[in-house]
Amino acid sequence: MLLRISGPKVQDIASTRFRDLPDDRGAWPAVMAFETGAELPVLVIRAYAPATYTGEDTLEILLSGNMHLGNRVMQAIAIDPSIRPARPGEFTARAYLNGRLSIIEAEGVAATIAAVTQRDLVRAYQLRAGVLAAEYDALHDRLADLLALVEAGVDFSDQEDVRPISPHDLLAAVRSVAKTVEQALSRRVSGRFDRTVPFVVLAGPPNAGKSTLFNALLGHRRVVTSPVRGTTRDAIIEPVTWLTRTGGDHIDIRLADLPGLDVQAGSPAHIAAQHAALRTLESADLILWCSASGRDLPPAEIGNRHLVYVRTKCDRPSAVPMQSREVAVCAIDGRGLDELRAAVSAAIAEGEDIGADDAFLLPRHAHALRAAHSALEQAIAAFDASIDADPAMIAESLRTAIRHLGELTGRTHTDDILGRIFSRFCIGK
Ligand SMILES: Nc1nc2c(ncn2[C@@H]2O[C@H](COP(=O)(O)OP(=O)(O)OP(=O)(O)O)[C@@H](O)[C@H]2O)c(=O)[nH]1
Ligand SMILES: [Mg+2]
Structure with a gap:
């Protein structure tokens, strides 16, 4: 000890x-x-x-x-x-407050502690090594430079030797920063480090057999199932542990059963259930896309998320031949459940990201970048309305964007942000 x-x-x-x-x-x-x-x-x-x-x-x-x-x-x-x-994370919080670590490096320490896979370790290292922090710092600096030019124009417009930036150049510069922020925002949000166990979500159209599969994976009857479409109304989340097929290792996940995705209009309760389902999907590390017919495709909202395609009710004949990417299961007799568990384990071990750019966003980073982006959009919209937009207004939007980027990199911090970051650590770290 x-x-x-x-x-x-x-x-x-x-x-x-x-x-x-x-x-x-x-x-x-x-x-x-x-x-x-x-x-x-x-x-x-x-x-x-x-x-x-x-x-x-x-x-x-x-x-x-x-x-x-x-x-x-x-x-x-x-x-x-x-x-x-000590309070949870207080050692690392003090390291940050004493200038030994940046806020993003501190998040890297939390991420290292919470890492489950090799990929998690690589990502945690990216945070600790300051690669992402340097990128966000550079954005912050570019905006601070621009703001200085705009403010010079506002404050010293009567002095001849001060040449404020021309509206055209300013607009081009703001657009370019907004584009860089957009690129950063296009990275996958990984909430994994906040939760420490992968979040796996069963999704698909109504009646696909999601709830029956949920019960089968849990090993007991947790949720109601029925032949009526729209039986499930809430996202039900349960912890599940299973052994990998090679034995030895066990894998912990949080598994969610969702209402069937159904765009058809319905009662207010139906609409609320659909919203809740989509919100839960947003935070999934892995989606098990369930279809009994093999014809249902994931909706656009799911985008290029990490998916395992599940052909449910495989005890029944189907007109659509099985595709190689699909795992066939029958939740009633248990057929294919081992294969599905193996596919989930493999998908988690392989990591969640798609594409060569392994950089990622923590939810806090995504939130700050989105806020900064919307401030920049306001500046751009003001220019779109008139290229002679009020420089004081542009300066205000830039200041807002800078404040959000400053919070992201820890250059400006509030107790609230520090509390949220460090409370997730364990005591002694
Ligand atoms: N034959 C067969 N029937 C199944 C299987 N899995 C589920 N069912 C039946 O399909 C019906 C719908 O199952 P649910 O698990 O409630 O479906 P769901 O996807 O949760 O439906 P919603 O909650 O309405 O979105 C029920 O009558 C189940 O008994 C299966 O593997 N084989
Ligand atoms: Mg259900």
Whole structure:
């Protein structure tokens, strides 16, 4: 078990709680002394600010993996009321606040902890290595430069030696930044790191046998099934664990059963159910597209999402021959379920992305980029209305876009954003 201590009280703790602990940076065997007179041999790793993970003085205490012992040691250390247990992600939050990590690198740390597949590790590395952060920083800088030019035009328009940017050049520059933002936004959003287990969703037309398949994959009757179209009204989500066919590894997923996708007009409840289904689909890592006939195609909203095609009710004859990409299942007699589990495991292991560009977006990044993009669109729309658009208004749109990009890269931060990012970490990270 590893206990980490960080902050200004570290040197006090080192000198009052340990015997034989050298002052030098390094790993040292030492003896921890309790108030009761009891002693405990431990290994202590000592490091000094600023060259530590948090940027503060730190001590790491290595002791045997006994929770009760760990609690005793924590109590002995926290006798001083100004010493308290860390909050989730607080080490990484301090590293960020002390300038040791950027906010996106910190998200990379969270992503590494949550990684399930090789691909997740590559993505987590992209965050930690700062590739994406550099890209967003560059966008931020381009806009800040443009804003400076526009503001110079507004503030010093009466001075001859200040030449503000021409409206045409400004429009071209804003368009070019908006295009880069669009390209970044076209990347796949991966919410995986927020959830830590892949989110797999059963989707398809009404009556395709989704709910029956959901129950079969769960191994018990969780949801109602019936021959009536539109039986399922809510997205029902359950955790599922299964063993891969090679044995050994088990795979954890969250599996969702959705209302059948049906564009036909219906009652308000039907419309609400359809909206809820599409929203759930948006956050899926993998979609199991169910069709009994083999004729139903996924709707455009699904786009190029990661799909496994499932031919349901394969005990029944079908006019459309099976295609190689389809997995045939019968949820009633269990035929094909093993193959489907294997296909899901393989799809998850292979990763979620399509295409050579492996860069991706965290939902927080997508949100900030969208907000920045809509501010830029406003500037462009103002120019479209009149090329002599009010520069003060353009400046305001640019400022809004800059603020969103600043939040994305952590150049400007709010407690709300920090809370949302670091609360997802585990304690001790
Ligand atoms: N023969 C056969 N019937 C099936 C199979 N799977 C489901 N069914 C039947 O098909 C009907 C519809 O099944 P559901 O699982 O409710 O279908 P659903 O896709 O959830 O339908 P909605 O919730 O309305 O979208 C039920 O009568 C099931 O018993 C199968 O593998 N073989
Ligand atoms: Mg159903």
